[in-house]
Amino acid sequence: MSSGSNSGGLMSSAGLVRYFDNQGRDAITMNPKTVLAFCVLFGVFVQILSLTVA
Known part of the structure; x- marks a missing residue:
């Protein structure tokens, strides 16, 4: 795994x-x-409203 790739783990929840x-x-x-x-x-x-209107 290179240092430039983003696996989406903790970085996606940081926001x-x-x-x-x-x-x-x-x-x-x-x-x-x-x-x-x-x-x-x-x-x-x-x-109550549905019983009285219908």
């Missing part, structure tokens, strides 16, 4: 690591339980 390490301090943070509760409530809302 993702750099992206996730560079999260700003002013980013919006949400509690995962809040997101889960919103998804459940939205699903219940869609089910």
Whole structure:
């Protein structure tokens, strides 16, 4: 294997690591339980809406 060839191993994931390490301090943070509760409530809302409209 020559030094100029790229096997695609760790170098291909280096951009993702750099992206996730560079999260700003002013980013919006949400509690995962809040997101889960919103998804459940939205699903219940869609089910109720489909029963009343159809």
